[in-house]
Amino acid sequence: MAGMNRFYSKDSLENLMAFGLALFCTSILLVLLGVSPWSTFIAILEGSVLGLDSLSRVFVITSIMSLSAFALIVTFSCNMWNIGVEGQMMLGAIGAVFVARSFIGDTLLSIPFMIIAAMCFGGIFGLICGLLKTKGSVHEIFAGLGLDFVAAGLIVYLVIGPWKKEGIASTSGTDIIPEMSWFPHLFDFKFPIIPILLFGSMYLILRFIYAKTSLGLKLKSVGSNTNAFSRLGLSPDMYILFGFLIAGAVVGLAGAIQVGSIYHKLVPYISGGYGFLGILIALVSGRKLSIAIVVSAFFACLVVGGSTLQIKLGLHASLPGIIQASIVLFWLMIKASSVHIKLINAVSKSYGHS
Amino acid sequence: MVSSLKKMKLIAISATMSLLLAAMLACNIGGEADAPAAEPMASEPIKFGMILVGPRNDRGWSQAHHDGGAYAAQKTGSEMIVMDFINPADSPDITVAQVVDQMVEQGAELIFATSEDMKDGILEAAASHPDVPMIWSSGDSAWADGDAYHPELANLGNIMGKMEYGKMMAGCAAALKTETGNIGFVGPLINAETKRLANSAYLGAKYCWEESRGKNIADLNFEIKWIGFWFHIPGVTLDPTVVTNDFYDSGADVVISGIDTTQVIVEAGKRNSSGEQVWAVPYDYHGACAEAPGACLGVPYFNWGPSYLNTINAVANDNFSATWKWLGPDWSNINNEDTSMIGFAKGDALGDDNWDTLNNKFIKGLANGDINLFKGPLQYQDGSTFVAAGEEASDKQIWYTTGLLEGIIGDAGD
Amino acid sequence: MKITFDSITKRYGELIANDAVTVSIESGTIHAIIGENGAGKSTLVKMLSGQVTPDSGSIAIDDKVIKGFSTHSAIELGIGLLGQDPMDFKNLTVMQSFTVGHRLNTSMMRNGLLRQEFERLNSVYDFNIDPKKKIYQLSIGERQQVELMRLLSNGAKVIILDEPNSGFSLEQKSKVFDALDGLTEEGCTVILVSHKLEDVLEYASSVSIMRKGTLVDTLDLPQSPGHLVDLMFGGHQEESVLQTESVTDTQNLVAKVQQSGQTIDLNLSKGMMVGAIGLQGSGVDTFLRNMFYDKSFLLTDAEGPIDKSSFGYVPADRLERGLFPELSILDHHALSSTLGHNVIDWTQIRSMCEDLIREYGIIGTPETKAHELSGGNQQRLMLSMMRSDINVAMLEHPTRGLDIQSADYIWDKLLNDKLSRTVTVFSSYDVDEIWNYSDYVLCFHGEDIVASCSINSISKTDIINNIAGNVIGRDE
CATH class of the missing domain: 3.40.50.300 (P-loop containing nucleotide triphosphate hydrolases)
Structure with a gap:
């Protein structure tokens, strides 16, 4: 894990520099692909923050990505790779749909219970991953990967099985949930109040846990050295389980947002890869909650704005994905090689001399 | 200060990246021009959006729509903006309603949402953009007599082709060719549309098996397997490649495709070219046989161009109305690209004699009304009545088919 | 090889580990660096092994200033560090640990050669280590012996011993220092970081004394122990008297x-x-x-x-x-x-x-x-x-x-x-x-x-x- 430690103490200047370099490298890539980086980035900007509808989508996707990244930051603090994050999000979505399809789905109670159910379902699924790790001695990466498949299979089973549409057997999804279970928007620009409240409160809670509580300190220390942890008479297993439980509950909320704000039904692969993206966000943000939000917002712009490239510039549907992936890749490469820090030093030095 | 070692590293990294880029370039990631040629116009050009569920070049369902749109764009000088891969698996970041929002923002005056799967999204979009005419292809939201009529959506029309005829021809071709009497049908998901099309294929096969080949229906084994969606989504649906091969391995020698993509004909082609006597009937796209001509018995296809052209003209002339259109073939020439909604392209592997039977007996019979396969008595698998004896099925009966016909082996999704 | 530290400064936050330290170490000597805990000894030698980068100052080898010191370049230069906690791989066998990073470890063909090399060193220095044992089964002293063999076998010209003797038994210690003594005659330089005056006086030929991040003095040995202690502790060495109250056998x-x-x-x-x-x-x-x-x-x-x-x-x-x-x-x-x-x-x-x-x-x-x-x-x-x-x-x-x-x-x-x-x-x-x-x-x-x-x-x-x-x- 020595390589990971490098990501700990970064100030915003270094992040900005790394990001700028990543953007630059991606621009070169775009030029080589015969695409104008300028018009691409302008189109992404226009298609994300400059439109009311798209801004609303940026908010929603930022919430989903932030919650995924938070979940990863929690488990990273215990030195665990929570690859099961996708499955935990799917279970959160299942929990939310379960409530929305129940007798309270068409009442005011639905949304609060969807949120609670999503946290419980996601948390329990996280806990299973933790149990496989601590009690079953299955490496958490394999446990998580396996559970992702289990969750994906469970959704497909529900969609074409018990929750299928009347007379239809299609993996395209369940029936639309009652409108009372849709997360409401505020104002003309569809301000997605619930997703923002969810990730905002999770941010504050996690910050509090890590800054002020013994639990947060223990999560951090069990990740730093399990031997030293058990020396203090504490059970590493218990806190690793705690970490997975919290992570699952947090990312379960992202599943609820997918259901309540976006799909309004259960569809296969409802996690949409945001969980895996959350891993990358957690890494590039140096496992810092606040930076993770900023990075999430940026990726949300990229995702939302990127989806307009096909219409606006006639670019291939896979291009936004390539841009996104290459920025992450360059960013991680730059951070790992600390080119950005050398650049900052060089710049500050040359200013010092002149 | 960057040491020489670091510089070397940088150079190495950039060299690697360039290689990567070159590889990507080779895969043709760059933009594709959809610019329509400025042909003589039938009316005012407009800008319209085309939302495809799969890739625009899938040589199946999505390409049929894309080509139809391109045909209409060319005839009118209109501009088509395309979004493909619009399904939750390929594009989790965007929903149909959001695509419509973007297209409208881009100035689209008409939207085509071209999949059954887009139902929820296009209903939402039609409600939020009441001034923008939209077509939900394959849907029934504008059918006043239908079960899912949305009278409030005055801007949302439907177009669908009577592929029942195409599937009957597909079934007939399969029955004419099969040597083992085992016909497989790779179905997508189970709903009313897919059930009526599977039934049609069976009825066509049954007719030609009995009438043209003089065989006993008890010797015809017509089995259907559903993959779960219109196309393969790894981890979510069954793999149509596997399903197709399972059919051939278990004794079927003809497989009819009911899915959006080309796996069935591709697999048939592989086996056929290694000497196996197996064939396939693809679906959707008039050029589908080109995947494996030696294994192709012909393809029933949609020709969306004329109906999309009419819609564009209506929007341009400001007389669009939200109607439900269920269009059949132009029986005078089912392969007329300017008039016929449904066609059947001959496949090399069918053989001239069989083609003669199919074209001059079966298709002719359908055209002049001598052959009406939706005529009672027809029963579902469970023995319940679909069409009573002496009656002919109404459009509504056919559209809202609830089960698979007696004689078909396979799950009806109940 | 002659090693010169020139005005080395290193800070950890508010802590100054090394404050403009300048030391010159002659080729072919055993040079001791002494000082109390936290005096900056380890930090200084870790710069030579490339594990720590100085904030300012430079290191010269044979009067040539080396830029951009890294662990990799230190190994290339033939600098080997034997630390307080040996850098090895717990789950490997002794032989595997010896092999990893060995210059001869270039192909499968060399395994026999490496085994011979290990056996030779093991018997020359009389270390008696079983190459089949896993590293985690060894004591710290034995692990350090394995590490030392690897460094020597890899052609190290400078050996840094960072408080290694605390893990050695008396017998091991004399064996190890006998080996090192022989090496200095071949032109190797040994840097011994220690707080044990008796070791320093017995084995080293010169000594640098550090206190609170600064270099107090560099002297040729022998010196009187009292003088060195005064330098280490700034002359305020108190004779500590331990008040041991013996516990009687109540056997409760x-x-x-x-x-x-x-x-x-x-x-x-x-x-x-x-x-x-x-x-x-x-x-x-x-x-x-x-x-x-x-x-x-x-x-x-x-x-x-x-x-x-x-x-x-x-x-x-x-x-x-x-x-x-x-x-x-x-x-x-x-x-x-x-x-x-x-x-x-x-x-x-x-x-x-x-x-x-x-x-x-x-x-x-x-x-x-x-x-x-x-x-x-x-x-x-x-x-x-x-x-x-x-x-x-x-x-x-x-x-x-x-x-x-x-x-x-x-x-x-x-x-x-x-x-x-x-x-x-x-x-x-x-x-x-x-x-x-x-x-x-x-x-x-x-x-x-x-x-x-x-x-x-x-x-x-x-x-x-x-x-x-x-x-x-x-x-x-």
């Missing part, structure tokens, strides 16, 4: 100890200091760890078994088992003191932490991370984390790698606290330490406890005989 405490299949009952008294001694590599290495983690150890007083939650354990490998490398001193104290509490009162913890830093003389700030502390300060941090309600303290080699002042301080502390505790158990390889501080002694030979008795009923010679396997004094 019974300890059931399981060791290599045998169960031994120890009749102890409340407040006793129990010393466990054995040669390096004997059962004494893992004795305390097993006692702490194993359920088999049972301590009973008049009121019944003593609760395990009041056991405290200070392991020998500080960063591997004892501390959280990424966490600050403040975090460590918060962790050890808020057990059972939910919300941390950071103001209170900080003032407590500052008190403990002062009380234990830790050189660092509350924000200093554990891995940034010197070995001795890590030890002090571990002791400072020992809660006051700990009834049974278990300490592995409590003064390993510490300077005299620190060691004395720690013994002061332990002896002071022992009466308030039920029992204090420590392990050591050092007979004098056992003899001076124990009330009760356990002697290990191999995996077995060969003698266990009150310190009053055994002589120093008997202890040595017991651990050496000389059965004369042993009851059968």
Whole structure:
């Protein structure tokens, strides 16, 4: 894990520099692909923050990505790779749909219970991953990967099985949930109040846990050295389980947002890869909650704005994905090689001399 | 200060990246021009959006729509903006309603949402953009007599082709060719549309098996397997490649495709070219046989161009109305690209004699009304009545088919 | 090779580890660097091995300034570091660990060659290490021997020994230094970082003295020990007098100890200091760890078994088992003191932490991370984390790698606290330490406890005989 430690103490200047370099490298890539980086980035900007509808989508996707990244930051603090994050999000979505399809789905109670159910379902699924790790001695990466498949299979089973549409057997999804279970928007620009409240409160809670509580300190220390942890008479297993439980509950909320704000039904692969993206966000943000939000917002712009490239510039549907992936890749490469820090030093030095 | 070692590293990294880029370039990631040629116009050009569920070049369902749109764009000088891969698996970041929002923002005056799967999204979009005419292809939201009529959506029309005829021809071709009497049908998901099309294929096969080949229906084994969606989504649906091969391995020698993509004909082609006597009937796209001509018995296809052209003209002339259109073939020439909604392209592997039977007996019979396969008595698998004896099925009966016909082996999704 | 450090400065936060240090080390000598804990010795030599980058200043080898020092370039230059905690791979065998990173390890074909090389060095230096054993089965001293063989075999021209002798037994030490002496004649340079004056006086030909990050002086040896001590501690060396109050045998405490299949009952008294001694590599290495983690150890007083939650354990490998490398001193104290509490009162913890830093003389700030502390300060941090309600303290080699002042301080502390505790158990390889501080002694030979008795009923010679396997004094 020595390589990971490098990501700990970064100030915003270094992040900005790394990001700028990543953007630059991606621009070169775009030029080589015969695409104008300028018009691409302008189109992404226009298609994300400059439109009311798209801004609303940026908010929603930022919430989903932030919650995924938070979940990863929690488990990273215990030195665990929570690859099961996708499955935990799917279970959160299942929990939310379960409530929305129940007798309270068409009442005011639905949304609060969807949120609670999503946290419980996601948390329990996280806990299973933790149990496989601590009690079953299955490496958490394999446990998580396996559970992702289990969750994906469970959704497909529900969609074409018990929750299928009347007379239809299609993996395209369940029936639309009652409108009372849709997360409401505020104002003309569809301000997605619930997703923002969810990730905002999770941010504050996690910050509090890590800054002020013994639990947060223990999560951090069990990740730093399990031997030293058990020396203090504490059970590493218990806190690793705690970490997975919290992570699952947090990312379960992202599943609820997918259901309540976006799909309004259960569809296969409802996690949409945001969980895996959350891993990358957690890494590039140096496992810092606040930076993770900023990075999430940026990726949300990229995702939302990127989806307009096909219409606006006639670019291939896979291009936004390539841009996104290459920025992450360059960013991680730059951070790992600390080119950005050398650049900052060089710049500050040359200013010092002149 | 960057040491020489670091510089070397940088150079190495950039060299690697360039290689990567070159590889990507080779895969043709760059933009594709959809610019329509400025042909003589039938009316005012407009800008319209085309939302495809799969890739625009899938040589199946999505390409049929894309080509139809391109045909209409060319005839009118209109501009088509395309979004493909619009399904939750390929594009989790965007929903149909959001695509419509973007297209409208881009100035689209008409939207085509071209999949059954887009139902929820296009209903939402039609409600939020009441001034923008939209077509939900394959849907029934504008059918006043239908079960899912949305009278409030005055801007949302439907177009669908009577592929029942195409599937009957597909079934007939399969029955004419099969040597083992085992016909497989790779179905997508189970709903009313897919059930009526599977039934049609069976009825066509049954007719030609009995009438043209003089065989006993008890010797015809017509089995259907559903993959779960219109196309393969790894981890979510069954793999149509596997399903197709399972059919051939278990004794079927003809497989009819009911899915959006080309796996069935591709697999048939592989086996056929290694000497196996197996064939396939693809679906959707008039050029589908080109995947494996030696294994192709012909393809029933949609020709969306004329109906999309009419819609564009209506929007341009400001007389669009939200109607439900269920269009059949132009029986005078089912392969007329300017008039016929449904066609059947001959496949090399069918053989001239069989083609003669199919074209001059079966298709002719359908055209002049001598052959009406939706005529009672027809029963579902469970023995319940679909069409009573002496009656002919109404459009509504056919559209809202609830089960698979007696004689078909396979799950009806109940 | 001649090595010159020129105005080296290194800071960790507010801590100045090296302050404009300039030293020149001649080729073909054994040069010692001495100083108390946290004086900056380790930091200085880690720059030479490329593990630490100086904030300013430069290092020259044979009068050529080397830029951009990294661990890789250090290896290329033939600089090998033998650290306090050997850099090896726990799950590999000795042979594999020797092979990894070896210059001959270029293809499968060389395995036989490497094996021969290992056997040659093993017999030349008389180290007697089984190449098939796993690294985690070895003692720290043996691991250091393997590492030294690898460095030498790899053609190291500069060997840095960073407090290695604390892990060596006497016999091993003389073997190792004999080997190094021979190497200096071939032009090798040896840098010996130590706080043990007797070693320095015996083996080194010149010495640099450091104090609080600065270089005090560089002198040729021999010098009088008193003068060197004055330089190390700034002339304020106090003669520490230990007030040892011997605990009498009231035998109100019974300890059931399981060791290599045998169960031994120890009749102890409340407040006793129990010393466990054995040669390096004997059962004494893992004795305390097993006692702490194993359920088999049972301590009973008049009121019944003593609760395990009041056991405290200070392991020998500080960063591997004892501390959280990424966490600050403040975090460590918060962790050890808020057990059972939910919300941390950071103001209170900080003032407590500052008190403990002062009380234990830790050189660092509350924000200093554990891995940034010197070995001795890590030890002090571990002791400072020992809660006051700990009834049974278990300490592995409590003064390993510490300077005299620190060691004395720690013994002061332990002896002071022992009466308030039920029992204090420590392990050591050092007979004098056992003899001076124990009330009760356990002697290990191999995996077995060969003698266990009150310190009053055994002589120093008997202890040595017991651990050496000389059965004369042993009851059968």
